Amino acid sequence: MIGLTILVALIALLAVVRKFIILEVQDVSAGHLLGLAAITLVLGLTYGLIREAV
Numbered sequence: 001m002i003g004l005t006i007l008v009a010l011i012a013l014l015a016v017v018r019k020f021i022i023l024e025v026q027d028v029s030a031g032h033l034l035g036l037a038a039i040t041l042v043l044g045l046t047y048g049l050i051r052e053a054v
Contacts, residue, residue: 013043
C-alpha cells in the first residue's frame with residue numbers, strides 16, 4: 001500500500017514538472033507561476049515524507 005502511495009505521489013510530481021517544461025512563460029501570469037511552484041513544493045515535501053516513513 002505504501003509503495004502505491006509513493007508511486008502516485010511521484011507521478012503527480014512528474015506531471016507538475018512536465019507542466020513547467022511545456023509552459024510558455026510569456027503567456028502565464030505571476031499568480032499562476034506561484035501556484036505551480038507551491039504545488040511542486042508541497043508534492044515534493046509529501047513525496048519526501050512518505051519515502052522517509054518507509
